Amino acid sequence: MVACLVIPGFELRAALRARPGLALRPAALAPVPGSEPLVGPVTAAAEALGITPGMRLGEALATCPGLVLVEQDPAEAEREWEGVLRRLEDTGIAVQPEGLGCVYFETRGVERLYGGLEAALRRALAAVGSAWDPRAGAAERRFAALAAASVARPGQLLIVSDERTEEFLAPLPLGLVPLEPGRQRELKELGVRRLGELAGLPGGAVAERLGADGRRAWGLARGGSPARVRGRRPPAELVEALEFPEAVGNELTVRRAFTSLLERLLERPERAGRFARKIAVSARLVGGGSWRRTATLRDPTVEPSRLKAALGPKLAELPAPILELRLELVELTEDAGRQLQLVQPEGGELRGRLKDGLRQVRASTGSGSVCTVVEVAPWSRIPEARALFVPRDE
């Protein structure tokens, strides 16, 4: 069977971990600056006061003037989600994440390990941790498993047998199928409010009226097709971070720090000659919250210039001065197809000797004794702001 674990409002829960007191107050995830002003997931207290996710910010504040807006913290959410996935993988489950707060897995392998489907699902819920209020659903089809997990209570598991899938889906709200809000509204105006009502319509008519998306939603409302779950590749987890003595808002300074982190990251012995396929840059912002961007490369590489070209422009999108910059090699490819050099580039031998010498100094004086000077603001009139020492341990 296919199982689905859902943690509703995961981004809000992750952002609230640093401020647990807010979890019991009316709070909502603030919209991303520059995007449409709609509130994100909300706490139970906010929901009780009539605030719903997706509500206009102005309307939400008018409904509940005491509503606390929690700033988005995508890097923290990503880290917490990775922690959840790793705990599931530690229990032997090959997971296929579907965005933050939703993950699928095939139960066949772990059923025998834990003594049955129910025991395996309970084990998965325990691995996630009760603090996250996870819900589990299992069915022969992915959509039915997602629907079951979506309507389950916190900590509850719902198992839907294949022959009862349509019967189970019929009374569920239409909002469960992935359809544009406009299409959802259109269907509601036509009196179609439940999955069963959508499933009861002729497929051809739905496709004619709503297009391919509508046809897909109609298929899902009837249970969906049995799609396979593919376990993900665990990420490489090679990270380098740099904390600044004071908030940095200058783009050139951030770029220099980025270059320094990139050099350190590529020199890490754990990389073992592998090539970067996916790379991520994240930052802790001065007013709280964080920022994160990823880049997936078509051709895996470790050429600093290409990696810089992939992620460097994204640094211009930083919304505020930063206190910490992190660079991650999220996915590495196997050491294959590497072109050997016929002629050693000029200065290669000298660089090798210098590296050996530095390694020797480090071995005799300890970690942190070898530093690189990184010019961060050479034009500054304040002498101590022109350059920084960055420790090198490779």
Add this chain to the structure above:
Amino acid sequence: MVTDSGGTRPLRTAGRINAPRPALVEPGFDGTPREVNRQPVAVVREEWRVVDRWWTEEPVDRRYFDLVLETGRVAVVFHDGESGKWYAQNA
């Protein structure tokens, strides 16, 4: 398959270069240094002011002096207008 490299490494902090060091300066009536660390000043080669970051909570207001001491040593000191203290620094 990419293998787990064994976790992230602890965060390392970048350090400052050329941070100001407290200096013992005896100023004259016009605020120009006469002695630095008990060494008499021979010549004031240059003097300049740095006023910056006034829009932050850590404003910078410094009066720098490039000096030659009687021993022949060159020293750069500044008077910090915020704290009223003297510091030496390689400018």
